[in-house]
Amino acid sequence: xxxxxxxxxIEQVEEAIxxxxxxxxxxxxxxxxxxxxxxxxxxLDANESRYVLDQLPAxxxxxxxxxxxxxxxxxxxxxxTSEEIARYINLMHSDDAVxxxxxxxxxxxxxxxxxxxxxEQAAAILDLLHYEEDCAGGLMAxxxxxVNLNWRVRQCIEEVRRQAxxxxxxxxxxxxxxxxxxxxxxxxxxLLLSKDDTQVKDxxxxxxxxxxxxxxxxxxxxxxxxxxxxxxxxVNIQGRLLGRITIDDVVDVMQEQAELSRQLMTxxxxxxxxDDSVLRISRARLPWLIIGMVGxxxxxxxxxxxxxxxxxxxxxxxxxxxxxxxxxxxxxxxxSIIIQTLSSNEVMFDNIAQRMLKVFLVALLxxxxxxxxxxxxxxLFKQDFTLAMVVSVALFSVVMLASLMGTITPMxxxxxxxxxxxxxxxxxxxxxxxxxxAIYFGVAHLLYSL
Amino acid sequence: xxxxxxxxxIEQVEEAIxxxxxxxxxxxxxxxxxxxxxxxxxxLDANESRYVLDQLPAxxxxxxxxxxxxxxxxxxxxxxTSEEIARYINLMHSDDAVxxxxxxxxxxxxxxxxxxxxxEQAAAILDLLHYEEDCAGGLMAxxxxxVNLNWRVRQCIEEVRRQAxxxxxxxxxxxxxxxxxxxxxxxxxxLLLSKDDTQVKDxxxxxxxxxxxxxxxxxxxxxxxxxxxxxxxxVNIQGRLLGRITIDDVVDVMQEQAELSRQLMTxxxxxxxxDDSVLRISRARLPWLIIGMVGxxxxxxxxxxxxxxxxxxxxxxxxxxxxxxxxxxxxxxxxSIIIQTLSSNEVMFDNIAQRMLKVFLVALLxxxxxxxxxxxxxxLFKQDFTLAMVVSVALFSVVMLASLMGTITPMxxxxxxxxxxxxxxxxxxxxxxxxxxAIYFGVAHLLYSL
Numbered sequence: 001x002x003x004x005x006x007x008x009x010i011e012q013v014e015e016a017i018x019x020x021x022x023x024x025x026x027x028x029x030x031x032x033x034x035x036x037x038x039x040x041x042x043x044l045d046a047n048e049s050r051y052v053l054d055q056l057p058a059x060x061x062x063x064x065x066x067x068x069x070x071x072x073x074x075x076x077x078x079x080x081t082s083e084e085i086a087r088y089i090n091l092m093h094s095d096d097a098v099x100x101x102x103x104x105x106x107x108x109x110x111x112x113x114x115x116x117x118x119x120e121q122a123a124a125i126l127d128l129l130h131y132e133e134d135c136a137g138g139l140m141a142x143x144x145x146x147v148n149l150n151w152r153v154r155q156c157i158e159e160v161r162r163q164a165x166x167x168x169x170x171x172x173x174x175x176x177x178x179x180x181x182x183x184x185x186x187x188x189x190x191l192l193l194s195k196d197d198t199q200v201k202d203x204x205x206x207x208x209x210x211x212x213x214x215x216x217x218x219x220x221x222x223x224x225x226x227x228x229x230x231x232x233x234x235v236n237i238q239g240r241l242l243g244r245i246t247i248d249d250v251v252d253v254m255q256e257q258a259e260l261s262r263q264l265m266t267x268x269x270x271x272x273x274x275d276d277s278v279l280r281i282s283r284a285r286l287p288w289l290i291i292g293m294v295g296x297x298x299x300x301x302x303x304x305x306x307x308x309x310x311x312x313x314x315x316x317x318x319x320x321x322x323x324x325x326x327x328x329x330x331x332x333x334x335x336s337i338i339i340q341t342l343s344s345n346e347v348m349f350d351n352i353a354q355r356m357l358k359v360f361l362v363a364l365l366x367x368x369x370x371x372x373x374x375x376x377x378x379x380l381f382k383q384d385f386t387l388a389m390v391v392s393v394a395l396f397s398v399v400m401l402a403s404l405m406g407t408i409t410p411m412x413x414x415x416x417x418x419x420x421x422x423x424x425x426x427x428x429x430x431x432x433x434x435x436x437x438a439i440y441f442g443v444a445h446l447l448y449s450l
Numbered sequence: 451x452x453x454x455x456x457x458x459x460i461e462q463v464e465e466a467i468x469x470x471x472x473x474x475x476x477x478x479x480x481x482x483x484x485x486x487x488x489x490x491x492x493x494l495d496a497n498e499s500r501y502v503l504d505q506l507p508a509x510x511x512x513x514x515x516x517x518x519x520x521x522x523x524x525x526x527x528x529x530x531t532s533e534e535i536a537r538y539i540n541l542m543h544s545d546d547a548v549x550x551x552x553x554x555x556x557x558x559x560x561x562x563x564x565x566x567x568x569x570e571q572a573a574a575i576l577d578l579l580h581y582e583e584d585c586a587g588g589l590m591a592x593x594x595x596x597v598n599l600n601w602r603v604r605q606c607i608e609e610v611r612r613q614a615x616x617x618x619x620x621x622x623x624x625x626x627x628x629x630x631x632x633x634x635x636x637x638x639x640x641l642l643l644s645k646d647d648t649q650v651k652d653x654x655x656x657x658x659x660x661x662x663x664x665x666x667x668x669x670x671x672x673x674x675x676x677x678x679x680x681x682x683x684x685v686n687i688q689g690r691l692l693g694r695i696t697i698d699d700v701v702d703v704m705q706e707q708a709e710l711s712r713q714l715m716t717x718x719x720x721x722x723x724x725d726d727s728v729l730r731i732s733r734a735r736l737p738w739l740i741i742g743m744v745g746x747x748x749x750x751x752x753x754x755x756x757x758x759x760x761x762x763x764x765x766x767x768x769x770x771x772x773x774x775x776x777x778x779x780x781x782x783x784x785x786s787i788i789i790q791t792l793s794s795n796e797v798m799f800d801n802i803a804q805r806m807l808k809v810f811l812v813a814l815l816x817x818x819x820x821x822x823x824x825x826x827x828x829x830l831f832k833q834d835f836t837l838a839m840v841v842s843v844a845l846f847s848v849v850m851l852a853s854l855m856g857t858i859t860p861m862x863x864x865x866x867x868x869x870x871x872x873x874x875x876x877x878x879x880x881x882x883x884x885x886x887x888a889i890y891f892g893v894a895h896l897l898y899s900l
Contacts, residue, residue: 033659035676067678157642164639169680188638189614192607209483225705226485228517228698230619230680247697248678251704255675258708259790265715266786267779274791278808282815285783289849292779293820296772297827303768310767314760317767318753321883322746324771328778329717329742329876333735336716340709341724358728365732370743377747399739426779433771 005036010043017048025055034063041068046076062088066096074103082108086115093168094124095141095249101125102133128243136220137213139253140234140243143167146174147200149183154196160188171231174241175204182233182241184208210235213242217253224250261339264419265332267292267426288426295430299324299437306441309448315382316444319391320437326370326395327402327436331428334359334406339420342410356407363403371396390447394440401439402432455486460493467498475505484513491518496526512538516546524553532558536565543618544574545591545699551575552583578693586670587663589703590684590693593617596624597650599633604646610638621681624691625654632683632691634658660685663692667703674700711789714869715782717742717876738876745880749774749887756891759898765832766894769841770887776820776845777852777886781878784809784856789870792860806857813853821846840897844890851889852882 009028016024029037029052037056041049041064053061065073065088077085077100085104089097089112101109109129116122124142131137145163147156160173173191175184184206194203210233211223224232230247263269267288272281303310303320310317375392379385406428410420459478466474479487479502487506491499491514503511515523515538527535527550535554539547539562551559566572574592581587595613597606610623623641625634634656644653660683661673674682680697713719717738722731753760753770760767825842829835856878860870 031657033657033677035678160639161643164643170639188642189610189620192638192642193611193614207481207483225701227483228485230697247680247701251675251697251701254701254704254708258704258711261708262711262715262786262790265712266782268783268786272787274787274805274808278811278815281787281808281812285780285812286816286819288783289776289779289816289820290823292775293772293824296769296775297824297831299771299775300768300828301831303771304765307764307768310764311761314757314764314767315754317760317764317770318750318757319746320767320770321749321753321774321887322743324774325742325746325749325879325883326739328879329739330735332716333718333738336712336718337722337724337731340712355724358724358731361728362731362735365728366736366739369736370739373740374743374747378750381747381751429775429778433775437771 005039010040013040013052014044014048017044017051020051022055025052029056029060034060034067037064038067042072046079049076050079058087059091062091065100066092070099070103073100077104082111083115085112086117089125090116090118090121093141093143094121094128094243095139097121097125098128098138099133101129131213134217135213136211136215136217136234136245137242139217139220139245139249140213141246142243144174144231144233144241144244145170146176146180146241147186149175149177149199149201149204151200152196153191153194153198153200153203156186156191156200157196160191169231169246171246174208174233174244175200176241180241181239182208182210182235208233211245212237218257220245221250221253221257261421264421292426292430295433299433302434302437303441306445309441309445313448315384315387316390316441319378320440322374322391323394323398323436323440324433327398327432328429330363330366330399330402331406331432334363334403335410335420335428338407338410342414342420359403359407360400363400366403367396367399370399386447390440390444393447394436394443397439397443398432398436401435405431405435455489460490463490463502464494464498467494467501470501472505475502479506479510484510484517487514488517492522496529499526500529508537509541512541515550516542520549520553523550527554532561533565535562536567539575540566540568540571543591543593544571544578544693545589547571547575548578548588549583551579581663584667585663586661586665586667586684586695587692589667589670589695589699590663591696592693594624594681594683594691594694595620596626596630596691597636599625599627599651599654601650602646603641603644603648603650603653606636606641606650607646610641619681619696621696624658624683624694625650626691630691631689632658632660632685658683660689661695662687668707670695671700671703671707711869711871714871742876742880745883749883752884752887753891756895759891759894763894763898765834765837766840766891769828770890772824772841773844773848773886773890774883777848777882778879780813780816780849780852781856781882784813784853785860785870785878788857788860792864792870809853809857810850813850817846817849817853820849836897840890840894843897844886844893847889847893848882848886851885855881855885 013025037052037060041052044052053064056064068076085100089100092100101112104112113122113125116125128137128140128142143166145160145167147159156173160170164170170188172185172187174182175186176182184204185208186200186204190203209223209227209229211220213234213236220232223229224245224247232245233241234243234245236242268284269287272284371392374395375388378391379388382388409428414420463475487502487510491502494502503514506514518526535550539550542550551562554562563572563575566575578587578590578592593616595610595617597609606623610620614620620638622635622637624632625636626632634654635658636650636654640653659673659677659679661670663684663686670682673679674695674697682695683691684693684695686692718734719737722734821842824845825838828841829838832838859878864870
């Protein structure tokens with residue numbers, strides 16, 4: 001059911017909570033998707049949300065808790081006892097359960113696990129807790145359907161039926177040997193189309209793409225996108241089937257990565273949203289503003305060496321914004337292109353020399369065009385040949401050097417295992433401001449004293 | 451099968467093509483995923499790629515053509531006759547077929563359609579060609595499985611079997627009435643678990659989320675992500691089931707959107723990659739560089755009014771990079787936060803006044819901190835109280851105004867239906883440079899003449 005959540009409805013819910021009207025909550029939310037109920041909860045305060053959650057069936061509550069925004073969830077769960085959390089954890093998919101446990105303190109985590117009464121679930125969770133959150137192992141869930149190579153179709157369909165309750169989305173049935181080594185897959189469709197006493201080994205396909213548990217989130221995304229997969233099995237180093245990652249989790253990872261890279265590019269250090277507190281947004285934004293400020297003060301200090309030149313020839317100062325802005329723009333463009341290549345993780349046979357040659361040629365062409373334009377404009381505007389030469393020669397050098405810096409910095413960061421997107425934001429801009437000024441005043445000093 | 455494509459293998463393929471060794475191509479590519487074959491093709495020239503494609507079974511060829519990068523594909527297909535293209539189109543999913551046809555000229559498109567000998571496919575394509583590419587109708591495929599409300603389970607399973615070949619991923623079976631109106635869904639699992647003569651109307655679920663064909667790409671992405679869907683049915687305004695969008699296409703849309711927004715933020719106007727030609731990369735980057743250049747020249751022109759002040763007090767010029775850089779950083783941070791809110795399309799009940807108050811408070815806090823720091827540094831560094839006052843007061847105003855501009859510009863663009871991410875890049879930076887300089891020199895003129 002698709003519902004539109006109106007302000008009136010929120011108000012009705014608030015009134016219903018006030019008068020403890022359980023019926024109103026249950027009857028209106030019965031047909032709602034958990035994602036829509038979450039939208040309603042976000043408009044309520046913590047106590048009101050708690051009241052709503054307590055009225056809903058535990059399965060719906062578990063889905064809601066799985067999908068809540070991390071920050072809000074961890075604040076919200078602080079008011080729950082370990083036993084209450086365990087009751088919901090019991091009903092969750094193992095990957096969501098582990099995400100929630102990872103948000104708790106170590107002591108709290110132990111308490112919650114002790115209260116999980118479904119043994120299979122507890123074992124799955126303990127297993128998943130071993131993996132780092134941002135690797136394939138940390139993304140996978142234990143819920144999947146696997147059948148043995150030697151089973152017959154009848155037994156497989158039996159297994160599908162048995163597991164169907166627990167595994168929300170089947171997608172494919174994995175085929176393993178007696179030691180749980182992943183051998184291939186067989187679709188439910190294929191099982192349906194085969195005779196009951198056919199053996200799995202006669203109908204399964206070896207054509208299965210898997211990923212090792214230690215691979216990074218990024219590799220998971222690339223792999224699932226490259227091969228258009230809706231689920232990917234995760235294996236250990238011996239090829240044993242450990243779990244499965246589904247596309248909905250990968251979509252969330254992609255969204256997070258896109259936001260993260262946008263934030264890195266804009267110099268925001270924490271994951272903030274518009275509805276976070278003033279202090280939090282301010283704190284997330286300050287570090288890069290301060291770095292930019294230090295860069296600006298360094299620029300002032302540096303230009304101080306040329307204060308006499310400026311007094312003599314104030315026209316020089318007029319072109320400072322042109323120089324710094326162009327350096328910044330070119331640097332960000334260059335880093336953006338190389339970061340895209342680095343993150344797409346494509347097989348690249350081109351060697352470094354060839355790539356650098358291309359960077360050099362693009363820079364040369366753009367530097368040439370921009371310099372000619374600026375030379376003409378400055379000459380027309382100031383009627384000063386030397387000044388026009390100084391500005392355009394400096395600009396030419398700035399474009400060349402900013403391209404080089406913008407390309408090399410992300411490559412170096414990537415080599416050292418640092419997210420190269422860091423280099424696309426204020427870092428490149430600040431560095432290029434200083435570089436640009438050094439070139440500009442250097443050229444001015446040189447050409448004017450000729 | 452997971453293969454690693456080595457340089458040696460590419461060379462072997464090239465040699466095999468040279469000596470027309472069909473066997474080598476077929477035997478080594480037989481087990482390869484089409485996505486891996488594409489990686490090989492990208493390393494070959496057009497004629498070599500054509501040779502490889504001609505050797506492969508037509509079904510594999512169709513998958514490869516579906517997955518090729520648009521630009522490369524449209525160049526590659528220029529060398530094919532309409533009949534040859536139609537042979538592949540026959541074997542594709544309807545959505546991929548339409549994507550390819552949309553890349554052809556109108557005349558060529560007609561020719562290809564005339565050669566499609568599968569009538570069902572031709573009808574599906576003609577239907578899909580009506581929709582704009584970037585709306586739900588343009589993303590959907592006609593392949594799906596639907597059953598009538600009055601059918602029995604036996605007949606449904608029959609239909610699933612019949613359609614299984616044509617529909618790669620079933621996910622769910624849609625339930626419609628006699629007039630094809632979408633009523634709900636029933637899972638294959640559920641069909642399997644039910645008795646053969648049960649009627650669909652007794653087991654189906656009305657709990658289905660659909661989208662109208664005219665909704666935008668962005669709404670499709672938000673919807674599928676919000677409700678964790680792997681497929682969404684598309685209906686017309688009367689609720690008739692038209693087609694289905696699957697998650698793999700949405701993942702591609704998300705990737706494109708992330709790249710597009712990164713490019714908008716960095717002032718690159720076309721979708722370029724590192725392996726595009728020098729001319730193309732250069733052309734994509736120039737427009738914003740020129741806009742930045744014009745901004746820089748305007749700044750020079752503007753500062754020209756204060757040339758005498760600069761000659762008298764060259765220290766003023768030293769802080770120009772600090773002012774412009776801070777204005778740019780603050781502006782980009784502000785626009786980034788508001789763009790995130792706008793694109794996430796969340797229900798927002800907060801009114802504009804409240805949100806502006808928060809923007810104002812964050813700006814005030816950061817402006818205050820930055821100004822105090824800059825005042826202290828400038829005073830220590832220059833021992834000039836008036837100068838320190840001028841720089842810090844100007845900086846304070848710049849932070850406040852840049853925050854406001856960075857927040858309001860994307861909102862205005864969004865209101866006029868322009869992608870607000872346009873405002874996050876060089877546009878905001880250039881505007882803020884000019885704004886910052888105006889404030890700075892205005893303040894300097896005011897405070898010094900006091």
